[in-house]
Amino acid sequence: MKEQNKEDLVMKQILKRFGAGMLVIILLAGVVFGPGSSTTVAAAKKDKTKPNVVLYLNKTGYTRGNVYIQVQAKDKSGIKSILIKKGKISKSNARYWKKASNITKAKKKKVTSNATYSVKVTDKAGNVTIKRITVTNIDKKKPTVKLSQSVVSGGVLISVSASDASGIKSVKWIKGAISDASSAKFNQAYNITKVRKFTVTQNGYYTVQAVDRVGNKSVAQIYVVAKQALYDLEEYHGYKLNRRTTVKDNLGRSYTNALVLETSWGEHESTYFLDGKYQYIEGDIACCHGSDPTDALLQIYADDILLYTSETIIATQEHKHFKVDIGNARFIKIKITDAGEDLWDSSEYILANCYLYN
Secondary structure, eight states: OHHHHHHHHHHHHHHHHHOHHHHHHHHHHTTTTOTTSHHHHHHHHTOOSOOEEEEEESOOSOBSSOEEEEEEEEOTTOEEEEEEEESOOOTTOHHHHTTSEEOTTTOEEEEOSOEEEEEEEEETTSOEEEEEEEEOOBOOSOOEEEEEEEEETTEEEEEEEEEOTTOEEEEEEEESOOOOTTOGGGGGSEEOTTTOEEEEOSOEEEEEEEEETTSOEEEEEEEEOSSEEGGGSOOSEEOOOEEEEEEEBTTOOEEEEEEEEEOSSSOEEEEEEOTTOOSEEEEEEEEBTTSOOOOEEEEEEETTEEEEEOOOBOTTSOOEEEEEEOTTOSEEEEEEEESSSOOOSOOEEEEEEEEEEO
8 A cells, every 4th residue: 555655646746747648658668666566567457459570580582501580579568478489389279388489588589490480479468469480491401303314316315303492503414423412523514404404425324413592412323324235235046146355356456345256057147136225236347366267248137127238357357347227126136147158167256346326
């Protein structure tokens, strides 16, 4: 009672000296009696309006770092508390708000992942405003890169599919298998950001690097057989050719991974199943060293149609080079036949550097 009489006396003095307007301002601010005084509490109880709350982010563009949720809160009775919690939380979920972060002073909260965040603002009169904000601009994931290959005229086409939430900034390719997405080797790589495809003619690994708009990087590798060595294919039927890792012709020239055609009992032929995968066959034919071969001819058939007959293979001459358009045949047949002499004697011929390609 004495405390109330004291407050009444002070109020009369303020009213007499400064007028009613100043009294209202002082009461709302609580500067005379303090926020806990009966007069201030009474003024706060008259406030039935919920706090005005605005939520915003300190960064609006994509980032691979963290962002801050910032809170602007205003109310005529003053702000009592500001709470923030990850998730869509309603006013009545008291047990969740007990675990919320109190940011009354800071008025901001650092978040590290995309999600919806709920903010609860309570004024001094007990009015509550719930606001939510959804963060979608944090990108800490590497781009997704997928590679595919298809046979085309002139080689193998590698197609690139690259995607990322923030978008793709660049796509590059380089020959070889590179696992480090940040390797300096990509400084010399080929940029295919717009076309996202490239054609290769050599066997081996190829690596594609994708970089998103905030700098996250990823790589993908693919192994390509641009040229198929006939040496590595099994015969479909017919004569099985002798495979030699090294062999010399009659002029002393060395060959690696070559096929040797032996003709001890007349003509010999070997058939390969290609399933229409290749357009060309190319290679060299020569007489094998030490076999004293007779003069012969190389013939190539595609789906039983004779497409090529070589010049006469002579032991004292250089190898004969050939390139034949086999038109994506399903089968090819390699045949050694005589060039005017019988092939009944034992003879050997080298089929070297022989590749199938497009």
